[in-house]
Amino acid sequence: MAKISLPDNRGYFGEYGGRFVPETLMPVLDELTAAYAEAKADDSFWSELDHLSRDFSGRPTPLYFGEKLTGHCGGARIYLKREDLAHTGAHKINNALGQGLLARRIGKKRIIAETGAGQHGVATAAVCAMLGMDCIIYMGEEDVRRQALNVFRMKLMGAEVRPVSGGSRTLKDAVNEAIRDWVTNARDTYYLLGSVVGPHPYPMMVRDFQSVIGKEARQQILDKVGRLPDYIVACVGGGSNSIGIFYPFLDDKDVKLVGVEAAGRGIDTGEHAASIIAGRVGVLHGSKSYVLQNRAGQIMETHSISAGLDYPGVGPEHGYLKDTGRASYVGVTDSEALEGFQLLCRAEGITPALESSHAVIYAARLAATLDKEKIIIVNLSGRGDKDMSIVADALGVKL
Amino acid sequence: MSRLSDAFRHKALIGYVTVGYPSLEDTMKVVPLLAESGCDIVELGIPFSDPLADGVTIQKASFRALQNGVTPEVCLETARKLREKVGIPLVFMTYFNPVLSYGLDEFCSACNGAGIDGLIIPDLPPEEGEKLQQSTGHCNLDLIYLLAPTSTESRIRLVAERSRGFIYLVSVTGVTGARAALPEDLTAFVARVRRIAKQPLCIGFGISTPEQSKEVARIADGIIVGSRIIQLMEEDKTLASVGDFVRGLRKALDEIPT
Numbered sequence A: 001m002a003k004i005s006l007p008d009n010r011g012y013f014g015e016y017g018g019r020f021v022p023e024t025l026m027p028v029l030d031e032l033t034a035a036y037a038e039a040k041a042d043d044s045f046w047s048e049l050d051h052l053s054r055d056f057s058g059r060p061t062p063l064y065f066g067e068k069l070t071g072h073c074g075g076a077r078i079y080l081k082r083e084d085l086a087h088t089g090a091h092k093i094n095n096a097l098g099q100g101l102l103a104r105r106i107g108k109k110r111i112i113a114e115t116g117a118g119q120h121g122v123a124t125a126a127v128c129a130m131l132g133m134d135c136i137i138y139m140g141e142e143d144v145r146r147q148a149l150n151v152f153r154m155k156l157m158g159a160e161v162r163p164v165s166g167g168s169r170t171l172k173d174a175v176n177e178a179i180r181d182w183v184t185n186a187r188d189t190y191y192l193l194g195s196v197v198g199p200h201p202y203p204m205m206v207r208d209f210q211s212v213i214g215k216e217a218r219q220q221i222l223d224k225v226g227r228l229p230d231y232i233v234a235c236v237g238g239g240s241n242s243i244g245i246f247y248p249f250l251d252d253k254d255v256k257l258v259g260v261e262a263a264g265r266g267i268d269t270g271e272h273a274a275s276i277i278a279g280r281v282g283v284l285h286g287s288k289s290y291v292l293q294n295r296a297g298q299i300m301e302t303h304s305i306s307a308g309l310d311y312p313g314v315g316p317e318h319g320y321l322k323d324t325g326r327a328s329y330v331g332v333t334d335s336e337a338l339e340g341f342q343l344l345c346r347a348e349g350i351t352p353a354l355e356s357s358h359a360v361i362y363a364a365r366l367a368a369t370l371d372k373e374k375i376i377i378v379n380l381s382g383r384g385d386k387d388m389s390i391v392a393d394a395l396g397v398k399l
Numbered sequence B: 001m002s003r004l005s006d007a008f009r010h011k012a013l014i015g016y017v018t019v020g021y022p023s024l025e026d027t028m029k030v031v032p033l034l035a036e037s038g039c040d041i042v043e044l045g046i047p048f049s050d051p052l053a054d055g056v057t058i059q060k061a062s063f064r065a066l067q068n069g070v071t072p073e074v075c076l077e078t079a080r081k082l083r084e085k086v087g088i089p090l091v092f093m094t095y096f097n098p099v100l101s102y103g104l105d106e107f108c109s110a111c112n113g114a115g116i117d118g119l120i121i122p123d124l125p126p127e128e129g130e131k132l133q134q135s136t137g138h139c140n141l142d143l144i145y146l147l148a149p150t151s152t153e154s155r156i157r158l159v160a161e162r163s164r165g166f167i168y169l170v171s172v173t174g175v176t177g178a179r180a181a182l183p184e185d186l187t188a189f190v191a192r193v194r195r196i197a198k199q200p201l202c203i204g205f206g207i208s209t210p211e212q213s214k215e216v217a218r219i220a221d222g223i224i225v226g227s228r229i230i231q232l233m234e235e236d237k238t239l240a241s242v243g244d245f246v247r248g249l250r251k252a253l254d255e256i257p258t
Ligand SMILES: Cc1ncc(COP(=O)(O)O)c(C=O)c1O
Pocket: A090, A091, A092, A116, A117, A118, A119, A120, A194, A195, A196, A235, A236, A237, A238, A239, A240, A241, A242, A307, A308, A309, A353, A355, A356, A381, A382, A383
């Protein structure tokens, strides 16, 4: 079977992707694309990344059979890909490390990044500390408030956190502000984008760095049970942990891929962040994909209990996977995600991130409808330490 | 023949305002004032929720305009009414998503109907602009592309091939906003473009005083002033200082020997 080789050289996955950025950045993106192609063909780049992934990030992460969770659901066997055990607590480190090494290779010492939940900010801050680079993190004021612990962690690792007060004061506005910084300091600054969004080559590059998740998971499930899974379930914010686990399975046509979007207070309330399910094609932050927007083409404010999913866009490759039917996308509400969170805590002694909890509850319900021979892999994209006060609040508990 | 070319019979002065900021009535008043005071072209900004090429002044203006209920439809209607009052060319400046959402052909023919002469879309580089270029071509609209100090020679060629009306040179690597000083390498940048492009070259981003205008217009065919006009509209609700400011710019440009 032909290995899928997208994007094309203009950065398109079918009709999605491209480069919709100010002229100032176009030459920078050309350079970055060339530098990445060179790095990609250089074995020493990958061997250093492998080495640091092992010794710094703690890879490979385990594939864990959730026996109690499986028993609780009474159906398909559920395996958890334990990205929550990666250094800094989420899959975000895979991409931060890859791009950090690329930035060093290009010779840029000033790193900027956006963050929502703070996980990408923490991962970037850690990599910058380790590689000795300056690190500036843009974060919406609202997220600074609800993810205070991660803000403190970033500062401890030497990053400067710049709260963003524009617009909805969440991830989308942090990206705007990071892009403005980048346009201003294009010559000496590397933008370490945190998901499979943005202009080409970011969606491709971030996918490549995150696909270590799927490569490991594929080998691990073959080693454990001798066959591929029936389903892979992952939450979708910008779409990096999901693409990361989906990508190495794209040619395995019998493996169903399910992306779980944040349905917030319910799709019909309008207060959600389900770009693929409820959005339409548009351009946001440099690429064409599904976007939550109003009739006039203004980007909408979103809502999710999880800051990491609270984003009105989604990576272009997901648009392509949706349109071709290779992946399907579903929504899970705030309250369902909370249920997933508690379920995994009780059943397995694992505290998932609220983002990942969306995937957990969907997988648990799916498992219950399937017979016992079926296998589901859930990408447990991160751990929930950062979410304790939000969960306590939501459950009416005073800490 | 582009209507915009009229503007370049002398050093062109291009003013920018965000439609609906601070109010639609102000837009209806300020555009004729800009024309009377010496602007050759006015850029009407269609506000967008995520103006990532704009600095704080225009960000705030866009945000307020959106709160005032301004949509692309409202901007088209405003342009139509302004067309009855002013004769100078009007161009829309906006981001790509509102245009895409409207429909490229639909938007361009509505622009044509409203008397708009051109479009400036800072997040649409020529590589992504082919479809829109077809639509503008059918509707007598100039699609104006931008160049930046970082643009390479091959990119300058591409823009020189595609841009209609004029080429918008971004003076600095940065976002819009009034600045105290302009970069030193501006002359070299303009010269690099001049060697390749035949279109008039207009410089924008950061220009806020008559002195700067004069300095910049010596090497360019026109200058673009936005954030400073918006600031003055904020400071002086009578708009009198906007008129004074623009007359000052016009005078400075007219002092440049031809
Ligand atoms: C733990 C975790 N999961 C998922 C996400 C969502 O991002 P993506 O869809 O790019 O994986 C985030 C983002 O902050 C996160 O921290």
